[in-house]
Amino acid sequence: METECAAEKASPLCGFVALLLTLGTTSLMNGSLFPQFDAIFMFARDISVTFSAATLLGLGLAAYRAPRLLRERAIVAVAVACLVGGGALLSLGLGFSAPALLVAGASLAAIGRSVATISVALYLARLEMHATAVIIAAAYTVQLAASPASSLLPPWVGTALFLAFPLAAIALTARGARLYFDMAHDRPSPSDIAVTRPASFLAPFSALFVCLFLFQVAFGFALRFGEVAGTPRMSFLSAIPLALVALYVTCSRQRFPADGLVQLSALTVMAGFLLATQPLLAADSGAADVALLNAGNGLFIMAAQMALVTIAARNPLGAITTVAWGNGVSALGSLTGAAAGMLANSAAASMPALRVATPAVLLLVFAAYVTIGLKRFTFAGAIDGIDPVLVGTTTAGKGTDAGAEAVPGAGTGPVPLPMPAARTPEEAFASRCEAIASEFSLTPREAEVFAMLARGRDRAYIEEALVVSRNTVKAHVKHVYAKLGIHSHQELLDLVEG
16 A cells, blocks of 8 residues: 555655655764774775765766666666665674775765665655745754764664665655656756756856855865864754744745855854864864854755755756756765865864864855855845746647646746747748847847747757757857847747747
């Protein structure tokens, strides 16, 4: 008998439990599992995080370039095999103090964890926006409050839960997440659609992903800086700001305050770095700096995950790429920050002055990015700037499918892009396109591309019709958009219809 969690309709309860499990896996990894690695081979933790980042980025790139290669059932099977097989190797590596087995097991488990992360994010993208906001706020609050307890668990318990949690998360969400793989499988790849609709997909180095990287650098630094016996310093006090946000989100029906959280997060992270440079001012045995850094990171990652899920819901064809790439960039940032924390720890042993210099430099870099790099960036703008692609819209110029799918999601969901009205005679439509091309001084070839875009033709159609390369089509589209002063296919259609 199917449970509610396995039913076709996504369940908020299953989404909350699954997200809490994946976040709990991270806490167990940092507080219980990784400290066991140091006595055997300390670089095993960095290698496993690298595997996690590579898996996420690889899946994101594959979903962008060739989604047909991604079979959800096969990916889930590989993830389960990696978690089970990796768990066995990991246990042997810990039991016999074997570095090779430890690295192999941790790396395989990292692959499985990465798939669980993507599956949960895609599942959340199917829920109503307010429900998703409450789930994300509550789950991150519980995780941050409970994280200190992970270091108190017996090692074998922490290891067992570390392996069981992602398996349970996959079991809860795999069926719901399958929808996004199925939608993307038989349609043109996002990279093809992005040629004619560049505003529909986030660029790999967009401001959102850069933000994710830099804030995770702060988190990675907080994990390793001043750690005791390989165990990061943590405090349940870090969860207080997140608890207040969770309370506000639960009681309010307003839009998720992502940009407000980013600003508060930036102030909190900078305060943490400042305290790290002045340890005599830090309370709680010097843990106040880390508490602030963790709180700041928690606030930001809460807002960032909400943004990723909302964008995934807004454009289902780019959902896998968005959540995989975003989480992969986060993993790279955490790895970079951890390396900085380790350098600061090593430097402090021989040159105490460097213990202050390292967080001071990070504070300067972080403050510069927040005041300069984020000057024109907002999360709301990043979300609203995504031009939705209707899942049921054919991209070969055949109009809109009668059975266009409407996918419930955390954002507004995919919105049908208005096509040229069927009642408009072809002569009038062609005349309108010619008038616009003349008004904006389009070249003859640009005018041809513009007319095809107005009719809903995709990159492959234009490339074949004009007998030109993909890059040439991309260049023509860029020039057309620039001359018309537009940024999305939707604006082009509005111009033609206006």
